[in-house]
Amino acid sequence: MAFNHLRPGQHDVLGRISIALMTDLVPMKPLPDSPATVLSRLTEARGRQDRLTHTEHIPARAARFADWPSGIRPEVLDAILDTGVSRPWIHQTEAANLAMGGKSVVIATGTASGKSLAYLAPVLSALLDGTEAANGRGATCLYLSPTKALAADQVRRVGELRRAADGALGRVRAAAYDGDTPFEEREWVRQYASLVLTNPDMLHRGILPAHARWASFLRALRYVVVDECHTYRGVFGSHVAQVLRRLRRICARYGAEPVFLLASATSAEPGSAAARLTGLPVAEVTDDGSPRGETVFALWEPPLTELHGEHGAPVRRSATAEAADLLTDLVLDRTRTVAFVRSRRGAELLAVIAQERLMEAAGSATARRVAAYRGGYLPEERRAIERALHTGQLLGLASTSALELGVDVSGLDAVLLAGYPGTRASLWQQAGRAGRGAQGALAVLIARDDPLDTYLVHHPESLFQQPVESTVLDPDNPHVLAPHLCAAAAELPLTEPDLALFGPSAPLLLPQLERRGLLRRRQTGSARSEGWFWTRRERAVDAVDIRGSGGSPVRVVEADTGRLLGTVDAASAHTAVHTGAVHLHQGRSYLVRELDLDEAVALVVEADPAYSTVARDTTAISILTTDSEVKWGDARLCFGSVEVTNQVVSFLKRRQVTGEILGETKLDLPPRTLRTRAVWWCVTDVQLDEAGLLPEELPGAAHAAEHASIGLLPLFATCDRWDIGGVSTPLHPDTGLPTVFVYDGHPGGAGFAERGFQRAREWLTATLAAISACECERGCPSCIQSPKCGNGNDPLDKAGSVRLLELLLAPPPTG
Secondary structure, three states: OOOOOOOOOHHHHHHHOOOOOHHHOOOOOOOOOOHHHHHHHHHHHHHOHHHEEEEEEEOOEOOOEOOOOOOOOHHHHHHHHHOOOOOOEHHHHHHHHHHHOOOOEEEEOOOOOOHHHHHHHHHHHHHHHOOOOOOOOOOEEEEEOOOHHHHHHHHHHHHHHHHHOOOOOOOOOEEEOOOOOOHHHHHHHHHHOOEEEEOHHHHHHHHOOOHHHHHHHHHOEEEEEEOOHHHOOHHHHHHHHHHHHHHHHHHHHOOOOOEEEEEEOOOOOHHHHHHHHHOOOOEEEOOOOOOEOOEEEEEEOOOEEEEEOHHHOEEEOOHHHHHHHHHHHHHHOOOOEEEEOOOHHHHHHHHHHHHHHHHHHHOHHHHOOEEEEOOOOOHHHHHHHHHHHHHOOOOEEEEOHHHOOOOOOOOEOEEEEEOOOOOHHHHHHHHOOEOOOOOOEEEEEEOOOOHHHHHHHHOOHHHHOOOOOOOOOOOOOHHHHHHHHHHHHHHOOEEHHHHHHHOOOHHHHHHHHHHOOOEEEEEEOOOOEEEEEEOOOOOHHHHOOOOOOOOOOEEEEEOOOOOEEEEEOHHHHHHHOOOOOEEEEOOEEEEEEEEEOOOOEEEEEEOOOOEEEEEEEEEEEEEEEEEEEEEEOOEEEEEEEEEEEEEEEEEEEEEOOOOOEEEEEEOOOOOEEEEEEEEEEEOOHHHHHHHOOOOOOHHHHHHHHHHHHHHHHHHOOOOOHHHEEEEEEOOOOOOOOOEEEEEEOOOOOOOHHHHHHHOHHHHHHHHHHHHHHOOOOOOOOOOOOOOOOOOOOOOOOHHHHHHHHHHHHOOOOOO
16 A cells, blocks of 8 residues: 555644544453563564564562651642542652752652652642732742643643642642733733743743742742753753753842752653752652553564665665554554654654554544644644543554653553654653553554664663663853853843852853943942943843754745744754755645745745655864863874854755655755864774775775764764764864764754763764664665765765774773
């Protein structure tokens, strides 16, 4: 059967496909088969045994209970009891005790382990206990989540507790405050809400600049809840860290010193990561007392196809197509399943394929039990899908990571991951969606055709015998810190005592900001002390895109109507919305008609091409400083600052589902420069001679090693391969040696290259193993080919890259 692509408007039908019809369906209980039995049927169907590379059996875990702290209000305890929770698990009690003792704490436990209840119990008690102020508000709490959907979900949970309390929690007034909040409601939230649920963007742009209007709320602020804090990594996490420091500074101005309560997926060193995020000492709670049934975790590699990619390289079947087949079989088996994919279009495409196959195999009634779930749906649509999934009316769901971040959908039978989600933290977060109490669960990771996924399905120890990653962020990045110092000065004049709050780089940046005319130093207040003031008429926060990397965002405008669809950060514009690019917005596909860099606007038209686009670029790099250097025998490993000059030169059209290359189109875009951080390594000519690596083989060998190392770095740093870049050269002018660079793709760096430097031997050993284990002859997307290579993946030398990495990693001779 041929895969049909989404037709115009079909994504809207898909989102609503079962909502109107689900109520007519009879809920179906899942079969009592074990996860191992379900997996056996999957592999035996259609002769798939050779696709299963590993099966991990994770044993069941019994619940461990404790008692709530004595300070939790009886009204709160009664409400919790009425929702079906008789006793808390040990980690909930430990976190509540720390919170009530005035200590900031991060709870880093598994999916569906009740983290929300762990912080809601002390928060709700404090809101009821708060001393009544003149306006009747009492104590307050600020809740921050990375998405509006998650904040809305928390509003619903608080509402459930209030209803369970039958009026006893009436003094707790919870309200969302985000871009969707009507203006007529915002004043009420500012004046009367005791629990405000928002996101870092609204805190940055809406609350802190207008702190005087929030004075009564901030003066009474007892707790700040930071949910899903593991998502605040890289440049975004660094921005959020500075937003939280600005919040603490404003709270101190009003006499408040709130306790921070953070919730995280299981991660390495969560207390240290939370301390970097907040700037405060943070206790960690990691001993998970919640129960789990047995989990069977399978690693799955799609087969090679008869298609050929660049330079005749073999192409594997796509993870999306493979996941659609598995989802179809699981639904036919009456196994309640969610399939996670990385893009909105991928979620919709996967659901369409599964529906078409189910229609052929079992008819429309079964096909209606599959839907897509992504951002962009209305809240009532999302809730209808979640309810249908809970009750069993819906058996299959294709979802983006919108379901990963704490939204209350748990208790599934199986989870499919169409590609490694980027970090082990996300992997376990998504896999944890399967399982209900003591019932077993099945999780299947389906490898995409890239080096990291291929490595993981053949090296299961990298997933199952390694701790989850530490969260990487760098609040001291001057490109991040400088605009936040300006924003802080606009909120309240900066003083010398404030600088310690913003880190050691702050005093060094202030003179630069003065010279640029952004800040002015003069006396403040009656104490005749000096401070720094914001000098401009415009709002300082408007120059800071906390989810981007600086520069004015490019507006994406529908050419025929003039309607603003959204924005793309300046750093991504050349690759994401160049002329001819396929751009996705809320599930709809658009073609970029023109990118006008002078006006910072991309004009698009709605279209439904059967292909995606991938930008190609060329890159040159120069070393500014070498901060650290380690000798590996005659080879050298270095870390420092670099300047990267990059130019997008063309784009590829790649057929959906199959990945077949349809053609390449040249582009005429100006070069851009980036000052960032990099890790690099050099080898000597003597080493190359000893390894038998000829001069004509070196460019392809270094290029291949660069590609594969970029693909494997996300295994050791919490990044995506699109967050980093690389350059390789047989003779670099700054080192005088063959050199391979891997750099952060953000101004000032994001901490990824530094993590690569710290774990270089593990990282490069894994890179060597990934290339060596690949069954292709000359290189393919699973090992050394890169989807974003500006040189068309030429030259590449697979065998040469193996010899190059072996000589780099060889122990130095003794004696």
